[in-house]
Amino acid sequence: MLYLLRKIMFPFSLIYALVVYLRNFLYDTGVFTSKSYKTPTICVGNLSVGGTGKTPMTEFLIRMLQGKRVAILSRGYRRKSKGFMLATPKSGVLDLGDEPYQMFRKFPHVSIAVDGDRREGIEQLETLVGPDVILLDDAFQHRRVKPSFSILLTAFNQLYVDDWYLPTGNLRDAKKEAHRADVIIVTKCPKDLPVSERERIRKKIKPKPNQVVLFASLSYAETFSDGAGMVLEYNGLTDKKVALVTGIAAPEPLVMHLKSQGVVFEHLKFGDHHHFTESEIQQFSAYDIILTTEKDFVRLAGQVDGLYFLEIAHQFNDDDKAVLKKAIANLV
Numbered sequence: 001m002l003y004l005l006r007k008i009m010f011p012f013s014l015i016y017a018l019v020v021y022l023r024n025f026l027y028d029t030g031v032f033t034s035k036s037y038k039t040p041t042i043c044v045g046n047l048s049v050g051g052t053g054k055t056p057m058t059e060f061l062i063r064m065l066q067g068k069r070v071a072i073l074s075r076g077y078r079r080k081s082k083g084f085m086l087a088t089p090k091s092g093v094l095d096l097g098d099e100p101y102q103m104f105r106k107f108p109h110v111s112i113a114v115d116g117d118r119r120e121g122i123e124q125l126e127t128l129v130g131p132d133v134i135l136l137d138d139a140f141q142h143r144r145v146k147p148s149f150s151i152l153l154t155a156f157n158q159l160y161v162d163d164w165y166l167p168t169g170n171l172r173d174a175k176k177e178a179h180r181a182d183v184i185i186v187t188k189c190p191k192d193l194p195v196s197e198r199e200r201i202r203k204k205i206k207p208k209p210n211q212v213v214l215f216a217s218l219s220y221a222e223t224f225s226d227g228a229g230m231v232l233e234y235n236g237l238t239d240k241k242v243a244l245v246t247g248i249a250a251p252e253p254l255v256m257h258l259k260s261q262g263v264v265f266e267h268l269k270f271g272d273h274h275h276f277t278e279s280e281i282q283q284f285s286a287y288d289i290i291l292t293t294e295k296d297f298v299r300l301a302g303q304v305d306g307l308y309f310l311e312i313a314h315q316f317n318d319d320d321k322a323v324l325k326k327a328i329a330n331l332v
Helices: 002-008 010-028 054-064 098-106 118-128 175-180 195-205 252-260 278-286 294-300 318-331
Strands: 041-046 070-074 111-114 133-137 149-155 183-187 212-220 242-246 266-269 289-292 307-309 312-316
Touching: 002 010, 041 054, 054 070, 054 098, 054 133, 054 149, 054 312, 054 318, 070 098, 070 118, 098 111, 098 294, 111 118, 118 133, 149 175, 149 318, 183 195, 183 318, 195 212, 212 252, 212 318, 242 252, 242 278, 242 294, 289 294, 294 307, 312 318
Parallel strands: 041 133, 041 149, 070 111, 070 133, 149 183, 183 212, 242 266, 242 289, 289 307
Antiparallel strands: 212 312
Protein backbone atom coordinates (compact mmCIF):
# COMPACT_ATOMS: atom_id res chain seq x y z
CA MET A 1 0.00 0.00 0.00
CA LEU A 2 2.79 2.41 0.97
CA TYR A 3 4.71 1.51 -2.20
CA LEU A 4 1.67 2.29 -4.33
CA LEU A 5 1.03 5.56 -2.51
CA ARG A 6 4.61 6.65 -3.12
CA LYS A 7 4.25 5.94 -6.82
CA ILE A 8 1.05 7.97 -6.96
CA MET A 9 2.87 10.88 -5.30
CA PHE A 10 5.49 11.00 -8.09
CA PRO A 11 4.29 14.39 -9.47
CA PHE A 12 4.82 15.91 -6.04
CA SER A 13 8.37 14.55 -5.97
CA LEU A 14 9.06 16.50 -9.19
CA ILE A 15 7.86 19.69 -7.52
CA TYR A 16 10.04 18.89 -4.50
CA ALA A 17 13.03 18.27 -6.79
CA LEU A 18 12.51 21.67 -8.44
CA VAL A 19 12.44 23.44 -5.08
CA VAL A 20 15.64 21.64 -4.02
CA TYR A 21 17.33 22.56 -7.31
CA LEU A 22 16.40 26.24 -7.01
CA ARG A 23 17.57 26.43 -3.41
CA ASN A 24 20.97 24.91 -4.22
CA PHE A 25 21.28 27.07 -7.32
CA LEU A 26 20.80 30.21 -5.22
CA TYR A 27 23.56 29.09 -2.86
CA ASP A 28 25.87 28.05 -5.69
CA THR A 29 25.49 31.44 -7.41
CA GLY A 30 25.95 33.45 -4.21
CA VAL A 31 22.41 34.82 -3.97
CA PHE A 32 22.18 32.94 -0.67
CA THR A 33 25.40 32.99 1.34
CA SER A 34 27.16 30.32 3.38
CA LYS A 35 29.19 31.39 6.40
CA SER A 36 32.46 29.88 7.65
CA TYR A 37 33.72 30.04 11.24
CA LYS A 38 37.11 30.24 12.93
CA THR A 39 36.33 27.12 14.96
CA PRO A 40 36.80 23.95 12.87
CA THR A 41 33.39 22.45 12.09
CA ILE A 42 32.77 18.87 11.00
CA CYS A 43 29.42 18.18 9.37
CA VAL A 44 27.88 14.71 9.59
CA GLY A 45 24.84 14.22 7.39
CA ASN A 46 23.13 12.48 4.52
CA LEU A 47 21.00 13.19 1.46
CA SER A 48 18.10 11.03 2.59
CA VAL A 49 15.68 11.01 5.51
CA GLY A 50 17.27 9.02 8.29
CA GLY A 51 18.53 5.47 8.54
CA THR A 52 22.23 5.99 7.73
CA GLY A 53 23.62 6.04 11.30
CA LYS A 54 24.39 9.72 11.87
CA THR A 55 24.31 9.55 15.67
CA PRO A 56 26.65 6.53 15.93
CA MET A 57 29.00 8.30 13.49
CA THR A 58 28.99 11.44 15.63
CA GLU A 59 29.77 9.27 18.66
CA PHE A 60 32.60 7.62 16.69
CA LEU A 61 34.08 11.07 16.02
CA ILE A 62 33.77 12.04 19.69
CA ARG A 63 35.90 9.05 20.63
CA MET A 64 38.35 9.81 17.81
CA LEU A 65 38.71 13.40 19.08
CA GLN A 66 39.48 12.36 22.64
CA GLY A 67 41.68 14.99 24.26
CA LYS A 68 40.07 17.84 22.32
CA ARG A 69 37.40 20.18 23.64
CA VAL A 70 34.47 18.94 21.56
CA ALA A 71 31.05 20.52 21.13
CA ILE A 72 28.07 19.07 19.29
CA LEU A 73 25.36 21.13 17.66
CA SER A 74 22.06 19.54 16.63
CA ARG A 75 18.68 20.96 15.80
CA GLY A 76 17.14 18.71 18.45
CA TYR A 77 14.41 17.21 16.29
CA ARG A 78 10.97 17.03 17.98
CA ARG A 79 12.17 18.64 21.21
CA LYS A 80 9.72 20.74 23.21
CA SER A 81 12.11 23.65 23.85
CA LYS A 82 12.77 26.59 21.52
CA GLY A 83 15.88 28.42 20.32
CA PHE A 84 19.40 27.77 21.56
CA MET A 85 19.86 25.43 24.50
CA LEU A 86 23.10 24.17 26.02
CA ALA A 87 22.67 20.86 27.84
CA THR A 88 23.05 20.87 31.63
CA PRO A 89 22.50 18.15 34.26
CA LYS A 90 18.94 19.47 34.56
CA SER A 91 18.20 19.00 30.85
CA GLY A 92 15.82 16.22 29.82
CA VAL A 93 15.00 14.39 26.63
CA LEU A 94 12.12 16.76 25.87
CA ASP A 95 14.48 19.75 26.15
CA LEU A 96 17.14 18.40 23.80
CA GLY A 97 15.50 15.75 21.63
CA ASP A 98 16.30 12.03 21.83
CA GLU A 99 19.60 11.88 19.92
CA PRO A 100 21.30 14.90 21.58
CA TYR A 101 20.12 13.66 24.98
CA GLN A 102 21.47 10.19 24.22
CA MET A 103 24.90 11.66 23.49
CA PHE A 104 24.74 13.92 26.56
CA ARG A 105 24.16 10.88 28.80
CA LYS A 106 27.09 9.01 27.28
CA PHE A 107 29.56 11.89 26.97
CA PRO A 108 29.01 14.33 29.89
CA HIS A 109 32.41 15.93 29.17
CA VAL A 110 31.20 17.06 25.73
CA SER A 111 29.24 20.29 25.28
CA ILE A 112 25.91 19.41 23.66
CA ALA A 113 23.75 22.20 22.23
CA VAL A 114 20.58 22.35 20.15
CA ASP A 115 19.43 25.13 17.86
CA GLY A 116 17.46 25.09 14.63
CA ASP A 117 19.53 28.10 13.50
CA ARG A 118 22.97 26.57 12.97
CA ARG A 119 24.68 29.96 12.66
CA GLU A 120 23.26 31.14 15.95
CA GLY A 121 24.17 27.83 17.58
CA ILE A 122 27.80 27.97 16.43
CA GLU A 123 28.20 31.57 17.55
CA GLN A 124 26.72 30.76 20.96
CA LEU A 125 29.07 27.78 21.38
CA GLU A 126 32.09 29.86 20.40
CA THR A 127 31.14 32.45 23.02
CA LEU A 128 30.03 30.17 25.85
CA VAL A 129 32.29 27.14 25.40
CA GLY A 130 35.20 28.03 23.11
CA PRO A 131 35.55 24.47 21.74
CA ASP A 132 38.44 23.14 19.70
CA VAL A 133 35.98 21.61 17.23
CA ILE A 134 32.22 21.61 16.65
CA LEU A 135 30.44 18.54 15.27
CA LEU A 136 27.36 19.51 13.26
CA ASP A 137 24.89 16.64 13.56
CA ASP A 138 22.57 16.11 10.57
CA ALA A 139 23.62 19.35 8.88
CA PHE A 140 24.64 18.43 5.33
CA GLN A 141 21.62 20.16 3.78
CA HIS A 142 21.95 23.27 6.00
CA ARG A 143 23.92 25.39 3.58
CA ARG A 144 23.80 28.62 5.58
CA VAL A 145 26.91 27.22 7.28
CA LYS A 146 29.98 26.21 5.29
CA PRO A 147 31.68 23.50 7.37
CA SER A 148 35.41 22.96 7.48
CA PHE A 149 34.93 19.28 6.69
CA SER A 150 31.88 17.28 5.55
CA ILE A 151 31.12 13.60 6.03
CA LEU A 152 28.28 12.23 3.91
CA LEU A 153 26.68 8.95 4.96
CA THR A 154 24.77 6.58 2.71
CA ALA A 155 23.42 3.15 3.66
CA PHE A 156 24.74 0.07 1.87
CA ASN A 157 21.26 -1.24 1.08
CA GLN A 158 19.95 2.15 -0.10
CA LEU A 159 22.69 4.17 -1.74
CA TYR A 160 21.73 7.74 -2.52
CA VAL A 161 22.66 7.15 -6.17
CA ASP A 162 19.81 4.61 -6.39
CA ASP A 163 17.24 6.78 -4.61
CA TRP A 164 14.70 9.41 -5.68
CA TYR A 165 13.21 12.57 -4.19
CA LEU A 166 10.54 12.65 -1.51
CA PRO A 167 7.78 11.56 -1.30
CA THR A 168 8.30 8.85 -3.94
CA GLY A 169 11.81 8.13 -2.63
CA ASN A 170 13.76 9.15 0.46
CA LEU A 171 16.02 11.88 -0.92
CA ARG A 172 15.67 15.30 0.70
CA ASP A 173 18.53 16.80 -1.30
CA ALA A 174 19.93 16.40 -4.81
CA LYS A 175 22.33 13.57 -5.58
CA LYS A 176 24.80 15.99 -7.16
CA GLU A 177 25.20 17.75 -3.79
CA ALA A 178 27.38 14.81 -2.76
CA HIS A 179 30.22 16.72 -4.43
CA ARG A 180 30.35 18.97 -1.34
CA ALA A 181 31.45 16.07 0.87
CA ASP A 182 35.10 15.48 1.75
CA VAL A 183 34.42 11.88 2.76
CA ILE A 184 31.57 9.60 1.69
CA ILE A 185 30.97 6.70 4.08
CA VAL A 186 28.90 3.70 3.06
CA THR A 187 27.36 2.52 6.34
CA LYS A 188 25.66 -0.69 7.46
CA CYS A 189 27.82 -2.80 5.17
CA PRO A 190 28.08 -6.56 5.63
CA LYS A 191 31.14 -7.50 7.65
CA ASP A 192 34.14 -8.50 5.53
CA LEU A 193 32.77 -6.74 2.45
CA PRO A 194 34.78 -8.04 -0.54
CA VAL A 195 37.17 -5.67 -2.29
CA SER A 196 35.32 -6.28 -5.55
CA GLU A 197 32.06 -5.07 -3.99
CA ARG A 198 33.78 -1.97 -2.61
CA GLU A 199 35.08 -1.13 -6.06
CA ARG A 200 31.66 -1.69 -7.60
CA ILE A 201 30.10 0.77 -5.15
CA ARG A 202 32.89 3.32 -5.67
CA LYS A 203 32.29 3.22 -9.42
CA LYS A 204 28.58 3.67 -8.82
CA ILE A 205 29.13 6.67 -6.52
CA LYS A 206 31.72 8.20 -8.87
CA PRO A 207 33.60 10.27 -6.26
CA LYS A 208 35.39 13.45 -7.26
CA PRO A 209 39.22 13.39 -7.32
CA ASN A 210 39.33 15.15 -3.94
CA GLN A 211 36.88 12.72 -2.30
CA VAL A 212 37.44 9.42 -0.57
CA VAL A 213 34.87 6.63 -0.15
CA LEU A 214 35.06 4.57 3.05
CA PHE A 215 33.03 1.61 4.32
CA ALA A 216 31.65 0.83 7.77
CA SER A 217 29.61 -1.98 9.29
CA LEU A 218 27.51 -2.00 12.44
CA SER A 219 28.95 -3.50 15.60
CA TYR A 220 26.55 -4.57 18.38
CA ALA A 221 27.34 -4.76 22.08
CA GLU A 222 27.68 -8.25 23.55
CA THR A 223 25.12 -7.56 26.28
CA PHE A 224 21.99 -5.49 26.77
CA SER A 225 22.02 -2.61 29.27
CA ASP A 226 19.35 -1.15 31.52
CA GLY A 227 21.18 2.19 31.63
CA ALA A 228 21.90 1.86 35.35
CA GLY A 229 24.75 -0.63 35.38
CA MET A 230 22.76 -3.85 35.00
CA VAL A 231 23.41 -6.02 31.95
CA LEU A 232 21.43 -8.81 30.33
CA GLU A 233 23.03 -11.66 28.44
CA TYR A 234 21.46 -13.12 25.32
CA ASN A 235 20.86 -16.39 27.15
CA GLY A 236 18.91 -14.40 29.75
CA LEU A 237 16.13 -14.03 27.19
CA THR A 238 15.41 -17.76 27.07
CA ASP A 239 11.85 -18.63 28.08
CA LYS A 240 10.98 -14.93 28.34
CA LYS A 241 8.24 -13.11 26.48
CA VAL A 242 10.28 -10.52 24.61
CA ALA A 243 9.28 -7.47 22.58
CA LEU A 244 11.55 -5.37 20.41
CA VAL A 245 10.28 -1.79 20.42
CA THR A 246 11.71 0.51 17.75
CA GLY A 247 11.02 4.10 16.81
CA ILE A 248 13.83 4.57 14.30
CA ALA A 249 13.97 5.02 10.53
CA ALA A 250 15.58 1.68 9.69
CA PRO A 251 15.26 -1.06 12.33
CA GLU A 252 15.93 -3.93 9.89
CA PRO A 253 19.65 -4.41 10.73
CA LEU A 254 18.84 -4.71 14.45
CA VAL A 255 16.00 -7.15 13.72
CA MET A 256 18.34 -9.29 11.60
CA HIS A 257 21.04 -9.20 14.28
CA LEU A 258 18.70 -10.37 17.05
CA LYS A 259 17.36 -13.17 14.87
CA SER A 260 20.92 -14.25 14.05
CA GLN A 261 21.52 -14.57 17.80
CA GLY A 262 18.50 -16.82 18.18
CA VAL A 263 16.38 -14.28 20.04
CA VAL A 264 12.64 -14.93 19.79
CA PHE A 265 10.67 -11.68 19.97
CA GLU A 266 7.70 -9.72 18.74
CA HIS A 267 8.63 -6.53 16.88
CA LEU A 268 6.56 -3.47 17.79
CA LYS A 269 7.53 -0.96 15.11
CA PHE A 270 6.83 2.78 15.40
CA GLY A 271 7.80 5.80 13.30
CA ASP A 272 11.15 7.57 13.67
CA HIS A 273 11.41 9.71 16.85
CA HIS A 274 8.02 8.42 17.97
CA HIS A 275 6.65 9.90 21.21
CA PHE A 276 5.14 6.91 23.01
CA THR A 277 1.67 7.42 24.41
CA GLU A 278 0.52 6.24 27.82
CA SER A 279 -1.69 3.55 26.26
CA GLU A 280 1.22 2.25 24.14
CA ILE A 281 3.45 2.06 27.20
CA GLN A 282 0.76 0.16 29.11
CA GLN A 283 0.69 -2.44 26.32
CA PHE A 284 4.41 -3.12 26.88
CA SER A 285 3.58 -4.55 30.33
CA ALA A 286 2.37 -7.72 28.58
CA TYR A 287 6.03 -8.66 28.01
CA ASP A 288 8.73 -9.83 30.42
CA ILE A 289 11.53 -8.01 28.61
CA ILE A 290 11.43 -4.96 26.36
CA LEU A 291 14.44 -4.61 24.06
CA THR A 292 14.94 -1.33 22.27
CA THR A 293 17.48 0.97 20.66
CA GLU A 294 19.50 3.46 22.64
CA LYS A 295 17.62 6.34 21.02
CA ASP A 296 14.27 4.87 21.99
CA PHE A 297 15.55 3.98 25.46
CA VAL A 298 16.04 7.63 26.46
CA ARG A 299 12.36 8.27 25.64
CA LEU A 300 11.10 5.20 27.52
CA ALA A 301 13.42 5.06 30.54
CA GLY A 302 11.58 5.24 33.86
CA GLN A 303 8.25 4.37 32.25
CA VAL A 304 8.71 0.71 31.32
CA ASP A 305 9.74 -2.25 33.50
CA GLY A 306 12.25 -4.73 32.12
CA LEU A 307 13.60 -2.22 29.60
CA TYR A 308 17.02 -2.84 28.00
CA PHE A 309 18.83 -1.36 25.02
CA LEU A 310 21.56 -2.68 22.75
CA GLU A 311 24.36 -0.25 21.97
CA ILE A 312 25.61 -0.04 18.39
CA ALA A 313 28.70 1.51 16.84
CA HIS A 314 30.28 1.92 13.43
CA GLN A 315 33.23 -0.33 12.71
CA PHE A 316 35.88 0.34 10.03
CA ASN A 317 38.72 -1.82 8.82
CA ASP A 318 42.16 -0.57 9.85
CA ASP A 319 42.92 1.14 6.52
CA ASP A 320 39.66 3.09 6.33
CA LYS A 321 39.88 4.06 10.00
CA ALA A 322 43.42 5.38 9.44
CA VAL A 323 42.27 7.47 6.46
CA LEU A 324 39.46 9.08 8.47
CA LYS A 325 41.67 9.61 11.51
CA LYS A 326 44.35 11.35 9.44
CA ALA A 327 41.78 13.63 7.78
CA ILE A 328 40.34 14.67 11.15
CA ALA A 329 43.80 15.12 12.69
CA ASN A 330 44.80 17.47 9.88
CA LEU A 331 41.73 19.58 10.61
CA VAL A 332 41.88 19.95 14.40
